[in-house]
Amino acid sequence: MKHDETAGMAHPLEDLVRMDRIPHIWCPGCGIGSVFTSCLTAVKQTNIPYNQFTMVSGIGCSGRGAGYINIDSFHTTHGRAIPFASGIKMARPDLNVIVFSGDGDLFAIGGNHFIHAARRNMDLTVICVNNLTYGMTGGQVAATTPFKARSSTTALGNPDTPFNLPLLAYASGATYVARWTMLHARDLADCIQEAILRRGFSFIEVLSPCPINYGRRNREKTLETLKKYHDNTIVKNGASPTELEVDFNKGVILGKFIDIEKPTCDEVYRRMYRPPEETTENRKSR
Amino acid sequence: MKYWRVPLDSGEIQITRGRVHIIEDRCKGCGYCIEYCPREVLEFSKKFNAKGYHPPQVKNEDCLNCHYCELLCPEFAIYSEAAFGQ
Amino acid sequence: MKPQVLTGEHFINGDEACAEGAIAAGCRFFGGYPITPATEVAEQMSVRLPHVGGTFIQMEDEIAAMTSILGAAWTGIKTMTATSGPGFSLMMETVGLAIVTETPCVVVNVQRAGPSTGLPTQGAQGDMMQVRWGSHGDYEVIALAPSSPQEMFDLTITAFNLSEKYRTPVFIMSDEIVGHMSEKVVIPEARKIRTVSRVKPAGRKDRFKPYQPGLLGVAPMPAIGDGYNVHVTGLTHDEKGYPVMSVDTQKEMMDRLLGKIRNNLDDIILTEDYRLEDADVVLVSYGVSARTAYTAVEEAREMGLRVGLLRLITVWPFPEQRIRELAKRVKAFITVEINMGQISREVERCAGTVPGFTAGHHGGAVVPPDDVLKIAKEVLA
Structure with a gap:
């Protein structure tokens, strides 16, 4: 029996996972766990000590991410992961602050916070798991649900146009913008690692299936969604944010679109507001 | 997988070998690893795990230790490591 | 560099006195949003904080302001925000998060007449029940009401001390009249100001429970990066901080949240x-x-x-x-x-x-x- 050989062996990410909370709540066929695994892999790949990281989530399925990473982690209120993370970052600029949350949390109820953190170039790594719906509450229409797609509150199809998230991020001032699907796990992990290691507001959209509450209503099994991620996507680094709407019929563009260097919010604040001697003193004490 | 040509130096290339480890009781049977293993190493087993799903099983010795299953699995239920002495 | 405590006699208004009290109490982070008649607290903090090694940030709304001070508080520092009625309403959900995650912070409400936009430049005390019951669910709060600019200074220090001692948000329920009234404010020497800081955990990090009641029923609180790997959630959680969706855990958590206030009334009530x-x-x-x-x-x-x-x-x-x-x-x-x-x-x-x-x-x-x-x-x- 093959599985007997694994007795006493451990998955390489177990030191970063709260194993006493596994199995997690994510459904069979849900992609959030895959995005989370890529994220943890990225954290590990940086070789930065774990206590120099913190993770903040909002509410929703993806918002449970913070509950499973074995570092100081925060599961906050709906939509408010970014301002919570901003408070941490401004008080402790040396920490690597990762925001792991969903599309509904970050872009509907939390949209205002997103655009302002991007505008300020707050040094955060924002990972948005985009499953096109409100999964936890049962599949209601979201700000990312495709036009005409069915949801529990749009039985006849979504009458609204969804956000183009990378365009929104770019227009708001994000200095790093990328998109992958959970199937592009290696690219995604490397992308998250790069985002962690750079300074500035980094936004990574990750398309991920919700088979139970989105797929079921739109006649799409989880492996069919993954097939679309495989067949109907094209990697085009540096693509213009204006051409990044999510339309699998036309083909969805993935890659790293924006990577600009710009002083971060905490850097500029320190330089402009802290008296010089104070800054030196702070550096010494760190 | 079939290739339309074989590299001329294929005999000199060291091919990594891997061994897949499956933590069966964590599996929720999504099938990601089976569907997307580039070497088609895995298949659904007939047995049920503690949660009532069919976990994957290894069907051949073709694993190259690419870790893709490990990265894609949403449940921390599968990983690979280098195998030596093949 | 300006001193941390501006010892001496000053003729300042209540809002400014509040800010000076915060600095003297050790507050080093202020997340704010402009609102009449509390703006002067933010303005004063924006000038003073960077000179004492602190950080001021003006957020995009009061929800963000309130949330930012909770994030900053978990880095181990004392944090504050100030607002008035409309902003206070926006903060209410996050106040619940502060209470349930037992995050110390100080929230100043310089009250004005409502409901809604009301009389922005004129005082009232119409938020006294909101501060008690405004967030959803059942809980206890600590709220202080200063009667003068001097008390804006003194009670802000008291508020920080209580919030650190009991790991809970503490409210300064001021009003436009006290906030905008200028009077003599005596700021004592720094060494004569009693300040309290949260108890930090000690002992084995892997066995630490961030909500296990200690002295006075209050758990010691680590900061991010201390190595305790705490999980902090707004969901009903056990002493370890992990979500547990059970009636028993809800009771245990509520008993702790209510108990730490209700069992220490003599210490809190002035x-x-x-x-x-x-x-x-x-x-x-x-x-x-x-x-x-x-x-x-x-x-x-x-x-x-x-x-x-x-x-x-x-x-x-x-x-x-x-x-x-x-x-x-x-x-x-x-x-x-x-x-x-x-x-x-x-x-x-x-x-x-x-x-x-x-x-x-x-x-x-x-x-x-x-x-x-x-x-x-x-x-x-």
Whole structure:
């Protein structure tokens, strides 16, 4: 029996996972766990000590991410992961602050916070798991649900146009913008690692299936969604944010679109507001 | 997988070998690893795990230790490591 | 570099005094959003904080302001925000997060007349029940009501000390009148100011439980990066901080949240008596209204009416026991406040058969002493 050989062996990410909370709540066929695994892999790949990281989530399925990473982690209120993370970052600029949350949390109820953190170039790594719906509450229409797609509150199809998230991020001032699907796990992990290691507001959209509450209503099994991620996507680094709407019929563009260097919010604040001697003193004490 | 040509130096290339480890009781049977293993190493087993799903099983010795299953699995239920002495 | 404590005599307004109190108490992070009549607190903090190694950030709304101070608090520092009615309403959900995650912070509400936009530049005390019950669910809060710029300084320090001691948000329920009133404020020497900081955990990191009650029923609190790997959630959680969706865990958590306040009332509740010894009628008041009430007591005494004042410095938790004791020997209570009856309901609840009256005001100005006297005269007629 093959599985007997694994007795006493451990998955390489177990030191970063709260194993006493596994199995997690994510459904069979849900992609959030895959995005989370890529994220943890990225954290590990940086070789930065774990206590120099913190993770903040909002509410929703993806918002449970913070509950499973074995570092100081925060599961906050709906939509408010970014301002919570901003408070941490401004008080402790040396920490690597990762925001792991969903599309509904970050872009509907939390949209205002997103655009302002991007505008300020707050040094955060924002990972948005985009499953096109409100999964936890049962599949209601979201700000990312495709036009005409069915949801529990749009039985006849979504009458609204969804956000183009990378365009929104770019227009708001994000200095790093990328998109992958959970199937592009290696690219995604490397992308998250790069985002962690750079300074500035980094936004990574990750398309991920919700088979139970989105797929079921739109006649799409989880492996069919993954097939679309495989067949109907094209990697085009540096693509213009204006051409990044999510339309699998036309083909969805993935890659790293924006990577600009710009002083971060905490850097500029320190330089402009802290008296010089104070800054030196702070550096010494760190 | 079939290739339309074989590299001329294929005999000199060291091919990594891997061994897949499956933590069966964590599996929720999504099938990601089976569907997307580039070497088609895995298949659904007939047995049920503690949660009532069919976990994957290894069907051949073709694993190259690419870790893709490990990265894609949403449940921390599968990983690979280098195998030596093949 | 400016000193941390501006020792000396100053002629400043209540908002500025509040900011100076915060700096003296050790506050090093302020997340704000402009709103009349609390803006001066933010303005003063924006100037002062960077000079003491702190950080000021003006967020995009009050929700973000309130949330940012919780994030910053978990880095191990003292944090504050200040607002007024409309912003206070926006903060309410996050106040619940602060309470359930036992995150110390200070929230200043410089009250103005409502509802809605109301009278932005004119004072009121209409948020006294909101501060107690405004966030959803059941909980206890600590709220202090300063009556003067000097108390804006002093009570802000007290608020930080209580918040650190009990790991809970503490509210300064000021109002436009005290906030914008300039008076002499004496700032003592730094070494004479008593400040309290949260208890940090010790011992084995892997066995640490961030919500296991210690001294006074309050758990020690680590900072991010200390190596305790804490998980902090707004979901009902056990002592380890992990979400547990059970009635038993809910009870255990609620008992802890309520207990740490309810079991330490003597330490938290501050009141002040004025001519209560022989009083037949007790005025109960707080904040700027207490100044009206003082005048009313003086005038009543000149008329030969035995009126005294119980000033609530701590409004929440409400000093129930004190009212019950007074009710045994007085003829009536008159609550003086700039609303149409909020704290008066609490007074009447505790007064038993002793009649209670409200000398209220719709908002925008103080309660005239004559209004108080009129009721007192009728009661004693």
